[in-house]
Each structure stands twice: as C-alpha cells, then as structure tokens.
Amino acid sequence: MVNALDTKEKVMNVIKDVEKHWDKVAKGLLLNKKIVDVRYLTKEESENMGWYERVVAFQTEDGLWFFPSRDDEGNGGGALFTSDDKESCLPVM
16 A cells, blocks of 8 residues: 555655755856846847747856746746846846
8 A cells, every 4th residue: 555645755855856956957057157248139039939028138157148938848938037126027028
C-alpha cells in the first residue's frame, strides 16, 4: 500500500531540488553582473519572437540579454515589475 505522506514528502523534496537548481542557475546568470544596456526590443525583434508586444530588455557585461516573457514558453512579452515606489512597472508596448 502506498503511504500518501511518504509520497507527498518525496514530491516536496523534488520540488525543493528543482527550486535549488533554478536558484543556482539564476544566480550564475545574474548575481554581481553589471547591466551595461537597457532598451525596449525593436518592432523587428518582437516580430521575430512572434510577439505583438515590445518589452524592456537589459544586457549584462558578459553580453547576455534578458527580457520578460508572458510564460516560460515565450508566448508573448511581459511587464517587468520593480519594488521602486515611483515606477513599479515597466510596461509592454
């Protein structure tokens, strides 16, 4: 007989491992990196992604570009939120 508590604990451990993995990946890509450029994607860049929206993007010192997406499948651009009191969101255009 399957013990539901054991199964739930195993699932929770897998979730924690996945979260740790992606925390490590995100830190490797972003932590202590200098942002060297910030701009909205051009109309052509957005169209190449299959998007109708233009989103803010930033480039780090190692040449990587980052930009928000609606979801992890790239189904459209997304807004970039911030904790700044005056400008809490950089919108899609």
